[in-house]
Amino acid sequence: xxxxxxxxxxIQYPILLSxxxxxxxxxxxxxxxxxxxxxILATGALGGEETRKAIREIRxxxxxxxxxNASLLFPGAMENAKILLEEKxxxxxxxxxxxxxxxxxxHEYGGKVVATVVNARHALRAQDYGSDGVIATGNEAAxxxxxxxxxxxxxxxxxVLKIPVIAAGGxxxxxxxxxxxxxxAEGIAMGTRLxxxxxxxxxxxxxxxxxxxxxxxxxxxxxxxxxxxxxMDTDAARQQAxxxxxxxxxxxxxxxxxxxxxxxxxxxxxxxLASGYGNAKQLAYMAxxxxxxxxxxxxxxxxxxxxxxGQNTGLIHDEPTVAELFERxxxxxxxxQEKMAxxxx
Numbered sequence: 001x002x003x004x005x006x007x008x009x010x011i012q013y014p015i016l017l018s019x020x021x022x023x024x025x026x027x028x029x030x031x032x033x034x035x036x037x038x039x040i041l042a043t044g045a046l047g048g049e050e051t052r053k054a055i056r057e058i059r060x061x062x063x064x065x066x067x068x069n070a071s072l073l074f075p076g077a078m079e080n081a082k083i084l085l086e087e088k089x090x091x092x093x094x095x096x097x098x099x100x101x102x103x104x105x106x107h108e109y110g111g112k113v114v115a116t117v118v119n120a121r122h123a124l125r126a127q128d129y130g131s132d133g134v135i136a137t138g139n140e141a142a143x144x145x146x147x148x149x150x151x152x153x154x155x156x157x158x159x160v161l162k163i164p165v166i167a168a169g170g171x172x173x174x175x176x177x178x179x180x181x182x183x184x185a186e187g188i189a190m191g192t193r194l195x196x197x198x199x200x201x202x203x204x205x206x207x208x209x210x211x212x213x214x215x216x217x218x219x220x221x222x223x224x225x226x227x228x229x230x231x232m233d234t235d236a237a238r239q240q241a242x243x244x245x246x247x248x249x250x251x252x253x254x255x256x257x258x259x260x261x262x263x264x265x266x267x268x269x270x271x272x273l274a275s276g277y278g279n280a281k282q283l284a285y286m287a288x289x290x291x292x293x294x295x296x297x298x299x300x301x302x303x304x305x306x307x308x309x310g311q312n313t314g315l316i317h318d319e320p321t322v323a324e325l326f327e328r329x330x331x332x333x334x335x336x337q338e339k340m341a342x343x344x345x
Contacts, residue, residue, distance in 0.1 A: 001330060004164045005187035008112060008132060009091055010065050012036030013326055014187030015177070016135070016166060017194055018142075019069030019093060020308070021045040021290075022297040023202050026054050030061035031199035035323040040093055040189075041068035043080040045290065051080045055087045065090045067114075072097025074286065085111075093135065095144075100129040114166065118146040123157050123165075133164040135189050139220075141169030142191050143229050143308040151183070158184025172312040174332020178340075181333070192310040198321045203300030206232070206307050207319060215314030224292070224306065226285030232296075232309040240292065240306060249288050 029039030070081035073096035095116035115126035138150030167185035221241035296305025
């Protein structure tokens with residue numbers, strides 16, 4: 001398949017791996033890139049040197065293009081973004097912050113930058129920064145979509161942008177890929193579908209649940225990590241959505257994060273306090289959410305773990321390899337396009 005995205009990134013298929021903490025690891029990134037897509041490393045749960053090590057590991061596993069993300073609201077994200085630039089990562093995906101400086105420095109070495117957005121205002125700002133494309137995250141998506149669904153968000157952005165749109169949220173098969181292209185996207189990003197592949201490190205307990213769940217089995221709440229977030233419908237998710245922020249737990253969770261990203265706790269704590277109440281509250285939510293998400297993805301704890309997952313979990317019925325999934329999706333997309341051509345004719 002050839003689209004503006006395949007040409008921009010030098011990949012075979014217009015399919016990206018969403019950067020998911022504890023799932024989009026070096027081996028998973030390489031599996032997606034080797035299968036013809038673009039793997040994107042998640043750096044949110046990594047310290048600076050761990051990020052550098054992960055990038056170098058990816059380069060031992062694939063000679064294909066790959067990317068890495070930086071969610072700029074997270075602690076340690078600025079340092080990680082600088083390391084991505086130092087390591088000259090081919091594609092950088094930024095979100096939840098101002099990424100103009102990333103665009104400028106990445107373009108100096110020939111890198112490409114895509115911004116994750118949920119509305120036209122953010123998308124146009126990313127375009128003004130010089131971003132090479134945007135990932136448009138619809139309401140159906142795992143984690144951080146907003147009110148507008150992919151069916152409406154994608155064409156609305158394609159109408160006003162000059163840079164390519166990559167659709168995210170609700171895509172799990174070739175029908176979805178064909179639909180995204182028809183809506184004006186140049187490719188798709190997938191998280192939920194790629195979670196349930198053989199190469200994915202997601203714990204088997206949650207792989208099993210994701211196959212069992214229906215399209216209705218998600219919770220969409222601002223009380224999971226402080227911004228609207230879609231997760232798998234479990235008792236733990238419902239309790240957290242009802243309970244909201246626990247400041248005491250956040251204090252201890254932030255100590256775990258500090259250890260994880262190799263930042264002195266009091267440096268992190270004082271920085272959060274200095275950022276103002278609103279930002280401190282947001283980061284407190286995220287500190288607790290990191291603990292919930294890690295418990296699900298790594299530990300498979302079905303009682304305490306919470307897993308970000310999209311509504312398309314109800315479209316997932318098996319666990320193929322990444323390569324098998326991509327080949328099947330592309331064949332399905334071509335069949336759908338041919339069928340549509342006959343119907344329109």
